[in-house]
Amino acid sequence: MLVNLNDILSKARKGRYAVGAFNTSNLEITQAILRAAEDLRSPVIAATSEKAIRYAGIENISQMVIGMAKRTKIPVVLHLDHGKSYELCRECIRHGYTSVMIDASNLEFKENVELTKKVVRYARKRGVSVEAEIGRLAGIEDDLEVKESQAMYTDPDEARRFAEDTGCDALAVAIGTSHGAYKFKGKPKLRIDILKEIAGLVKTPLVLHGASGVKSRWINYVNRYGGNMEHARGVPDALIHQAVENGITKINTDTDLRIAFTAGVREYLTNHPSDFDPRKITAQARKRITDVVLDRIEVFGSGNKA
Ligand code: G3H
Ligand code: 13P
Ligand code: ZN
Numbered sequence: 001m002l003v004n005l006n007d008i009l010s011k012a013r014k015g016r017y018a019v020g021a022f023n024t025s026n027l028e029i030t031q032a033i034l035r036a037a038e039d040l041r042s043p044v045i046a047a048t049s050e051k052a053i054r055y056a057g058i059e060n061i062s063q064m065v066i067g068m069a070k071r072t073k074i075p076v077v078l079h080l081d082h083g084k085s086y087e088l089c090r091e092c093i094r095h096g097y098t099s100v101m102i103d104a105s106n107l108e109f110k111e112n113v114e115l116t117k118k119v120v121r122y123a124r125k126r127g128v129s130v131e132a133e134i135g136r137l138a139g140i141e142d143d144l145e146v147k148e149s150q151a152m153y154t155d156p157d158e159a160r161r162f163a164e165d166t167g168c169d170a171l172a173v174a175i176g177t178s179h180g181a182y183k184f185k186g187k188p189k190l191r192i193d194i195l196k197e198i199a200g201l202v203k204t205p206l207v208l209h210g211a212s213g214v215k216s217r218w219i220n221y222v223n224r225y226g227g228n229m230e231h232a233r234g235v236p237d238a239l240i241h242q243a244v245e246n247g248i249t250k251i252n253t254d255t256d257l258r259i260a261f262t263a264g265v266r267e268y269l270t271n272h273p274s275d276f277d278p279r280k281i282t283a284q285a286r287k288r289i290t291d292v293v294l295d296r297i298e299v300f301g302s303g304n305k306a
Pocket of ligand 1: 082255
């Protein structure tokens with residue numbers, strides 16, 4: 001069943017659990033996301049970045065996800081992740097996306113509000129939900145590099161004004177996570193104090209980006225089969241739990257799926273050196289990704305909420 005964010009996030013906020021948004025760019029990743037969500041009877045968000053759309057083709061990726069979503073009983077959102085322009089959001093909506101993110105977090109507050117409002121106006125008429133972002137994550141956000149020293153935590157009062165002014169349906173906040181596999185140099189730390197303050201002021205569902213767990217058992221798979229991902233570190237489950245308890249209702253995961261895909265491919269090729277059937281290789285990747293998505297859904301607490 002194809003739904004938008006509003007259909008699943010208000011329930012999540014009331015029920016104090018979070019729904020996972022998982023990035024996809026191909027058939028096997030999408031199958032793994034939906035399979036895991038079906039197994040655990042969880043609502044789920046399939047997200048595509050601008051790069052994923054460029055890689056797969058918007059027609060192909062949207063039709064594939066929409067087709068699969070229509071054939072399952074669980075609620076599935078097709079969401080644009082980190083859309084940088086009004087035009088891209090509009091293009092996705094025209095292709096049947098039920099949700100878009102307009103990420104103008106690199107702009108000044110006023111410009112961010114204006115662009116977000118413009119997208120909300122277009123989307124709302126068409127029954128499409130809109131996520132926006134205020135504050136900047138450390139690390140690499142799409143083509144834009146934000147140095148860790150410049151990372152800006154979300155200001156709670158700005159978040160309140162932003163949510164009220166724009167009427168967005170979900171709001172991504174910066175509380176210390178970053179995209180990618182190398183999130184923390186020392187001990188992992190999130191600004192739960194800032195999150196609590198934001199959640200006290202903002203009724204809009206809050207979103208945590210850069211939330212991959214980068215668990216050592218997944219990294220070990222990659223390394224065991226010839227990879228090299230030393231020093232990779234993600235957000236521990238305990239911090240995810242604290243974030244969910246304090247108001248996060250949508251959690252984005254991409255890196256963990258990439259690691260799982262890589263682990264599966266490396267494992268299969270190492271164990272079957274003479275095999276050359278692509279389906280066997282990607283089937284193992286799909287299996288590893290399914291396991292990771294099952295794990296994430298358990299951690300987020302959205303099982304049996306479909
Ligand atoms: O938020 C960033 C996602 O991990 C998307 O990454 O732009 O390389 O597809 P990408
Ligand atoms: P990770 O890199 O931690 O998986 O974050 C993904 C993300 O925020 C996608 O928008
Ligand atoms: Zn993100």
